[in-house]
Amino acid sequence: MDWGIKNRLSRIIKSDGRTVMLAVDHGYFLGPIKKLEQPCKTIAPLISYTDALMLTRGVLRTSVDPANDIPIVLRVSGGNSIIGKDLSNEAITVSIEDALRLNVCAVALSVYVGSEHEHQTLINLTKLIDEATRYGIPVLAVTAVGKELEKRDARYLALSCRIAAELGAHFVKTYYCEDFEKVVKSCFVPLVIAGGPKLKTELDALSLAYEAINEGASGVDMGRNIWQSENPVAMIKVIRAIVHEGTSLTKAQAMFKSLKSKKKSKK
Numbered sequence: 199m200d201w202g203i204k205n206r207l208s209r210i211i212k213s214d215g216r217t218v219m220l221a222v223d224h225g226y227f228l229g230p231i232k233k234l235e236q237p238c239k240t241i242a243p244l245i246s247y248t249d250a251l252m253l254t255r256g257v258l259r260t261s262v263d264p265a266n267d268i269p270i271v272l273r274v275s276g277g278n279s280i281i282g283k284d285l286s287n288e289a290i291t292v293s294i295e296d297a298l299r300l301n302v303c304a305v306a307l308s309v310y311v312g313s314e315h316e317h318q319t320l321i322n323l324t325k326l327i328d329e330a331t332r333y334g335i336p337v338l339a340v341t342a343v344g345k346e347l348e349k350r351d352a353r354y355l356a357l358s359c360r361i362a363a364e365l366g367a368h369f370v371k372t373y374y375c376e377d378f379e380k381v382v383k384s385c386f387v388p389l390v391i392a393g394g395p396k397l398k399t400e401l402d403a404l405s406l407a408y409e410a411i412n413e414g415a416s417g418v419d420m421g422r423n424i425w426q427s428e429n430p431v432a433m434i435k436v437i438r439a440i441v442h443e444g445t446s447l448t449k450a451q452a453m454f455k456s457l458k459s460k461k462k463s464k465k
């Protein structure tokens with residue numbers, strides 16, 4: 199691997215081999231979803247607990263202070279919306295020149311294995327890898343499922359992650375699922391997990407992060423289960439403890455409850 203790629207990756211995935219990425223890129227197809235109406239307000243309290251920010255260039259240019267040295271993972275695929283016909287109909291939406299201009303640490307693109315536009319999204323990935331590698335920029339492949347959430351099983355995700363790694367993605371983002379170890383084993387590059395739509399409780403989300411790390415994920419790239427929580431700072435602090443300090447689930451859940459009650463008593 200080239201020095202530039204290794205250097206950029208090491209800014210995202212820390213020396214312990216782990217990362218806590220904060221995903222705030224949802225607006226590229228979901229629009230102004232709850233708690234992300236004003237991205238700068240969502241990002242500001244969380245940025246200092248984050249190893250890398252995943253976002254679009256629109257949010258980056260308007261909502262993140264350029265003096266901040268947070269590593270940026272730039273979403274560079276899109277071209278669809280939640281009300282459109284087919285979420286898988288994506289293209290590359292940012293030139294490599296603009297990604298360089300923005301001094302990003304990695305670029306991210308979704309692949310939709312098994313969808314109508316499977317071929318198109320996989321070729322998008324290979325084109326992006328060729329371009330980005332030329333400039334020493336790592337590529338994060340996101341194994342998207344679109345509206346078909348039931349696709350999130352180990353067989354499907356192992357297939358998607360393996361294909362992304364085989365095509366040259368430097369790291370892969372996927373979902374946690376039952377038998378997640380099978381997904382990890384199938385993929386020879388680091389895997390991070392998305393949180394998906396907000397779960398019933400924060401304790402469920404912490405459990406998801408814990409299980410994923412315990413079963414071999416290199417970290418998380420979570421969004422809604424952090425910033426749609428009533429206690430987003432407490433959430434990200436506890437997720438950091440799980441990812442970087444190996445905190446047990448019981449301790450993590452207790453830590454969350456304690457941070458939450460401290461916040462209440464301050465009010």
Ligand code: R5P
Binds near residue numbers: 221224342393421
């Ligand atoms: C969705 O496609 C976006 O790429 C998000 O970055 C991703 O889903 C992670 O965010 P969340 O944890 O909210 O699922």
